[in-house]
Amino acid sequence: MHLDEIFFKIMIYLLAAVISVPLAKKIGLGSVLGYLIAGIVIGPFALELVGSDGEGVMHIAEFGVVIMLFIVGLELHPSMLWRMKRLIFGLGGMQIGFTALIFALITAFFWLNTAQAITTGLVLALSSTAIVLQTLSEKGMLQTRGGRHSFSVLLMQDISVVPIFAIIALLASQIVTDTPIGDDEVVNGWQQLLIIVGAVGIIIVGGRYLAHYIFKLIAETGLRELFTATALLLVIGIAVFMDVVGLSPALGTFLAGVVLANSEYRYELEDNLEPFKGLLLGVFFISVGASINFDLLFENWQLIVVVLLIVVGVKLLVLFALGKLFKLEKSHNMLFTFSLAQAGEFGFVLITFASQNDIYDDYTAGILLIVVALSMLITPVLFIINEHIIQPRIHETKYTKVEVWEDNGHPVIIAGFGRFGQVLGRFLVANGIKVTIIDNNPHNVDYLKKFGYKVYYGDITRKDMLESAGAAKAKTLIVAMSERHQVDKLVELAQKHFSHLKLIVRAEDIAHELALQNKGVEAHRQSIFDSAIQLGVNALSSLGYSKYQSFRSALTFKHLDKRFMKNLQQRYSKDDPHFLMETRKFSEHLENILLMQQKHPYQEMDCAWDTDSLIEEARENEEVKPKK
């Protein structure tokens, strides 16, 4: 391919993404569906802007999944992973086992070929880590119970990709006895195990003891791009290394992420890799869309629809039953069930691998590929069904109708009732303030109702929701969600449509606080600020400071910080188009903040309580007196 051709391809991919994703988000479909549709549009069966190279692109873009798992790993501490072992191995293992078994039986019934049956069962048991994690985190649902269960299962599936490869290879070797891969697998089984254990060991030891020094060395050069390069090198290196020893790259990088979760460079790594992840995943989804073979689809559409329905249907049933078994509340179980009902991106790889090994003929492989792609394509639709049809039904009995809400006419609306909103809500309720609480976590909603709170389930970043919550009559809107982009979305919405509302906003960090101030939000607070200072007060007390002295120091610090924020605000003027970026850059570097802080001397406060000048004057007066 010529250079200009490559650039043209890149341009097409980017253009498709830039046009379709905002559109899809606007309609409320989420970015994943936007990318998929973009892929179909530019694919060989619509505009023909990209051709058969889709698969090659997909292969590169799969690397986005690898980076994603690395970042997911960074956010997981080993201890947390250990705590989730029951979900990962129990729930995840059972999901794979049962789903694979059922699909294998169904396939065996139709195709009557054991190898095909087992392969199909295993392939279809997997779900799409890329789509599901992306969607869940976009919706802020990854931390809910349902989201955590989904995550555990996805993790188990990613881990299982390695043995599934081995199994398929083994099956292939039975069909064609002289397949070298199969022989290798069988003969070298033990060696393989040793290699795997060794590789995992290298990652753990390297991540624990070596990575720190390397990152420090790189960070000391002060070259930002070098750190980015190192971060990429690390992930790609591990992926290649894993590939060589025959392990799943995704699994390897995930493991490396977990090992590095405690590293002080964790955020730096995350920040550097985030854009690559997003971009590559986007390209991956686009190539999935572009790879759908519409000729085959149109010729066999009845068969494909039936297979698709069976696949999604069986997966839904198994997931739902398992959710019940693991005692998920209904609303969480529905999220869990609907999020994982598709086949996954590893399906493409596995199906291709199986057809290379003559397990599938081209026709069967083609049909299966389409089914996998379509099932991924309808995932966003399943999410929408769950959110807009299933969840409201579950809460129907408690779901108060719009008219009743407006009758409430509560002066305060709290958006987001997680840990943060709860403390705030308790405080207001204790003061006899009537509050309308809205949360998108169904579990909270149920639970809090038991304690007599007026809590409603829904996505408050939608205008109609805000309206039904009584925004027109309320005086104050407290934005207490944890997801920054949701906070910003709601602030914008409220300012646009309900300008009379006083906004009280939970900010994520200094940059966010400044950005909010810039938008004209007067009351905002970094959610961690006050609790951090409170612990600081305790620390001072532990050093022997008197209780009041510690308390007073905290007050001084807070007031200085207020001044300091004002100063920052002036420094980055409103008219500066780069305001957001500038403040972000500024606050990312602790050094800047500490320097600014130095300009506001902490020690000059409370002078009147100092007796130095009094003593001095008294001494001088004493000297003036004539000595007897």
Place this chain on the structure above:
Amino acid sequence: MKKVLIIYAHPTEHKSRVNKHLVGALSDVRNVTVNNLYERYPDFYIDVKYEQGLLLKHDVIIWHHPFYWYSAPSLLKEWFDLVLEHGFAYGREGNALEGKIALNCITTGGSESTYETGGLNRFRVSDFLLPFDQSANLCKMKYLEPFVIHGVHLLSDKEIMEYTTKYRTLIDSLAK
């Protein structure tokens, strides 16, 4: 025309009848500044420089507060402790307040007759206000007789109106 600074300290203004009215009536008088301490410093963290600046800009200082335990609400005491610094308000070089007029405006629950020898409160209001008197004196200010409203719990709306007018008249005469 002299400028008047009302340093107003009332921790439960929302429950007040008399003070709210008295101070509220002054809010749009041009030469009067009302400095509501409990509103400005809910966490008792007084901005000393700001308060000193206010003092410098005014000629008549009125400490306006309910009479709590024969003295002022605690934030006003904190104000004295922090704002009247040595070297600013008193001491060899502390002449910033020299020649200014100072007085208290006070509301009490007890009637005037209880603030007498042999009465329930045994002393006159001005006896209890000696610390203010002497503080003003130390700061080289001229301390005037307090403006006192007794028996506020039982005042009628009409009486409150009368006191408001009286207070206003006093302030106008001081500002001349």
